[in-house]
Amino acid sequence: MVSLAYPTYVNIMLYGESGLGKTTCIRNLIGSWLVQRCGSGFSAATAGAKTSLSAFRADPDSLRIQLAPIRDATSNLEMHFSFQDMPGWGDDINLVNSLKTVVHFLLKQRQRDYRENRAGQTEHCAVPGTMMRHGITVCLYFVPPHRAKPIDWIMMAAISKLVAVIPVIAKADTFTDQELADFRQELLQVIHHGSSSSSSSPPRKSSPGAVDGGKQQPPEAVGLARELCLETYSFRERDLAMVGADGSRLPPFAIVASQELLTAQQVGQPGLEGGEVGQPFRQYRWGTAFPLHRGHSDLVILKQLLCGHRNLAVHDLLQDSWRRAFTFRHQYEALLRRAGRCDGIGLAPGQSLGGVSLQPLVDEVCCSTCGGTSELQDKLRSEEAKRTLTDLSRAREALARSAAVEQELHQQVKTAGREADSLRGQLQAASGVIEHLRAELEEARASRQQKGKLAAWLAKDKQQQQQQSQQQRSR
Numbered sequence: 338m339v340s341l342a343y344p345t346y347v348n349i350m351l352y353g354e355s356g357l358g359k360t361t362c363i364r365n366l367i368g369s370w371l372v373q374r375c376g377s378g379f380s381a382a383t384a385g386a387k388t389s390l391s392a393f394r395a396d397p398d399s400l401r402i403q404l405a406p407i408r409d410a411t412s413n414l415e416m417h418f419s420f421q422d423m424p425g426w427g428d429d430i431n432l433v434n435s436l437k438t439v440v441h442f443l444l445k446q447r448q449r450d451y452r453e454n455r456a457g458q459t460e461h462c463a464v465p466g467t468m469m470r471h472g473i474t475v476c477l478y479f480v481p482p483h484r485a486k487p488i489d490w491i492m493m494a495a496i497s498k499l500v501a502v503i504p505v506i507a508k509a510d511t512f513t514d515q516e517l518a519d520f521r522q523e524l525l526q527v528i529h530h531g532s533s534s535s536s537s538s539p540p541r542k543s544s545p546g547a548v549d550g551g552k553q554q555p556p557e558a559v560g561l562a563r564e565l566c567l568e569t570y571s572f573r574e575r576d577l578a579m580v581g582a583d584g585s586r587l588p589p590f591a592i593v594a595s596q597e598l599l600t601a602q603q604v605g606q607p608g609l610e611g612g613e614v615g616q617p618f619r620q621y622r623w624g625t626a627f628p629l630h631r632g633h634s635d636l637v638i639l640k641q642l643l644c645g646h647r648n649l650a651v652h653d654l655l656q657d658s659w660r661r662a663f664t665f666r667h668q669y670e671a672l673l674r675r676a677g678r679c680d681g682i683g684l685a686p687g688q689s690l691g692g693v694s695l696q697p698l699v700d701e702v703c704c705s706t707c708g709g710t711s712e713l714q715d716k717l718r719s720e721e722a723k724r725t726l727t728d729l730s731r732a733r734e735a736l737a738r739s740a741a742v743e744q745e746l747h748q749q750v751k752t753a754g755r756e757a758d759s760l761r762g763q764l765q766a767a768s769g770v771i772e773h774l775r776a777e778l779e780e781a782r783a784s785r786q787q788k789g790k791l792a793a794w795l796a797k798d799k800q801q802q803q804q805q806s807q808q809q810r811s812r
């Protein structure tokens with residue numbers, strides 16, 4: 338019996354403000370797993386160094402880490418998990434650029450899947466959600482500790498138009514228990530647009546001086562999230578319960594990460610195949626926090642939900658991603674039709690996908706996100722105007738350059754004409770000389786012929802004279 342395992346890709350992207358621990362978190366998440374391929378940009382970076390925007394722009398795959406595939410005999414799937422590290426926003430002071438960079442990246446990945454198998458939608462992708470090698474399945478959005486900024490909500494809203502977004506509270510070690518409970522509650526209020534009841538809301542503890550049993554809600558953020566139609570991804574309660582996420586351990590998950598590792602010997606655990614299993618830890622004067630300890634951080638819960646291949650949560654995420662790929666396919670084909678590359682069924686005969694700019698789709702996502710936020714819309718518009726102006730001035734420069742080239746050519750044509758005239762004169766003079774020489778030659782030839790005739794006549798005359806004198810002598 339032939340056993341066919343469907344390659345299934347779960348691509349997890351980490352995004353958020355710079356310095357919140359995304360790269361460190363990936364290092365902690367992959368710690369005990371077999372890595373199949375680690376992008377050069379990721380492996381070359383020193384621990385704690387900023388993830389390079391230029392490395393990302395040159396090749397996003399250089400910041401991708403792929404784990405060795407895991408075969409799931411029950412579902413007949415071959416699970417390929419990967420983590421995409423991203424340069425955090427804040428590097429570029431123009432945040433609209435950061436927004437556009439991440440949106441463009443997400444669309445580009447879908448486009449790559451479209452080229453391979455119409456974004457996982459062809460007949461040979463028999464199991465929905467499988468075979469989307471490049472498309473990002475889910476984005477872990479790192480929320481800064483204690484305060485989510487409007488730009489965080491805007492980024493999350495824009496990204497959630499393309500992939501599932503799971504907000505994650507970064508650097509959870511900076512909270513007291515009460516602060517963390519309050520901050521979680523605050524985020525939930527915004528995520529649920531201010532509606533008080535949420536099935537996943539943890540019971541709220543009261544804090545001193547709190548209004549309505551807790552910290553005052555952030556009404557501006559709630560309004561903004563409502564305006565942006567922010568939608569974050571929610572796991573099913575069944576799946577949360579399965580990984581032991583209950584009580585105070587509910588989303589948004591709060592994580593701790595660390596670059597420092599205890600070796601297997603130090604923690605007293607034998608390493609895998611003789612190797613060393615690092616245990617991340619954060620050492621403080623008052624104690625030690627372990628990122629992979631359930632009591633200290635939600636990292637393990639998150640890892641189980643995202644990478645537990647037998648877990649239904651992953652399959653829900655894949656279904657979500659597949660539906661989004663379906664939407665992308667339609668939007669992209671509409672774009673191709675507008676560019677005359679698509680004939681309604683697919684790629685028009687003789688047409689390739691090369692050179693089709695995703696910019697209209699990027700602008701659409703950014704503008705639809707910022708529909709309610711006039712400030713960002715203005716920024717986007719002014720960006721657009723700036724781009725048009727730049728294009729205009731570039732076109733003007735190109736025009737001036739081609740006019741200069743034209744003038745230069747004109748000058749060269751004139752000079753060439755003059756040279757041709759002078760050559761023509763020289764040619765005429767040379768042909769006069771040739772004519773003259775030819776006449777002289779004819780003359781010389783004629784005189785040579787005359788000379789020859791004369792010599793023949795003289796010889797003949799001499800012969801006659803000799804004959805005559807001979808005859809006289811004989812007489």
Ligand SMILES: Nc1nc2c(ncn2[C@@H]2O[C@H](COP(=O)(O)OP(=O)(O)OP(=O)(O)O)[C@@H](O)[C@H]2O)c(=O)[nH]1
Nearest residue numbers: 355356357358359360361385387388425508593594
């Ligand atoms: N207190 C605390 N510090 C952390 C935690 N995780 C990471 N850090 C530290 O935060 C700093 C930045 O971590 P990175 O992983 O480089 O942050 P990043 O989000 O990848 O940053 P960019 O690449 O600039 O986007 C490093 O010094 C880490 O040691 C955490 O959970 N708690």
Ligand SMILES: [Mg+2]
Nearest residue numbers: 359360387388
């Ligand atoms: Mg980084």
